[in-house]
Amino acid sequence: MTKNITIITGASSGIGLELAWILASNNHNLLIIARHEDKLNELAKAIQIKHQVTVDYLVKDLSKPESTQEIFKYCQEKQLFVDILINNAGFGDFCEFSDSNRQRQLDMINVNISSLVSLTHLFLKDMINNNEGKIMNIASAAAFQPGPLMSVYYATKAFVLHFSEAIANELKDKNITLTTICPGPTASNFKQSANLNNSRLMKKRNLPSSRSVAEFSYQAMIKGRVIAIPGFSNWLLSKLVNIIPRPLVVKMVRKIQEKF
Secondary structure, eight states: OOEEEEEEESTTSHHHHHHHHHHHHTTOOEEEEESOHHHHHHHHHHHHHHHOOOEEEEEOOTTSTTHHHHHHHHHHHTTEEEEEEEEOOOOOOOSOGGGSOHHHHHHHHIIIIIHHHHHHHHHHHHHHHHTOEEEEEEOOGGGGSOOTTSHHHHHHHHHHHHHHHHHHHHTTTTTEEEEEEOOOSOBSTHHHHTTOTTBHHHHSSOOOBHHHHHHHHHHHHHHTOSEEOSSHHHHHHHHHTTTSOHHHHHHHHHHHHSBO
């Protein structure tokens, strides 16, 4: 018998982990995916105990091109219908491009773009055939402008935004929605993995929690919003970059991100 499930990539920490808890609390069975088996196993057990839903997990490195096909094959073999797909996995890197590790930049493109496109393509046809489904793609407030010192990351998130808007339009007459979430800086382990601890971007203020961003994202997906930006300041900045001269925008982003 076919079972409906929600796939969440990058589910072992941060926004992805919180989304797993939120979806489970709303009676969704889960397939959680990340690279860390110990964290996935612990999370799966904890969610099942509290919410009595089915939680399967797969250990996958989405920088590897074969990983998405393996996920799809697993779902086919288990007769799992993915009615919600959450493409949350992603990472960044903070340095001048010329000083960066080339393989890390290519892996970033694979995780942030290629795996997202592949999973969307693999599972969308079944959603269309079943006339139901929701997709959430996690982009970033970074998607709206170039990002010196994180050039590849900003560019990947711009791709996610533009790609997702286009597919959402293609789906407008179908019973399927694609919601793109564009969060700003968030209290999570992203800044450590991206080496952002000494950046002015992360120096300041009380950052929103991963939980609050996840709750906002879930509600936006349920409502079928096309683009959702958590936080008024992030929304305002996404509008201002359209009227401020482009060279000034790039200069401002560089200033915000430089080390303090």
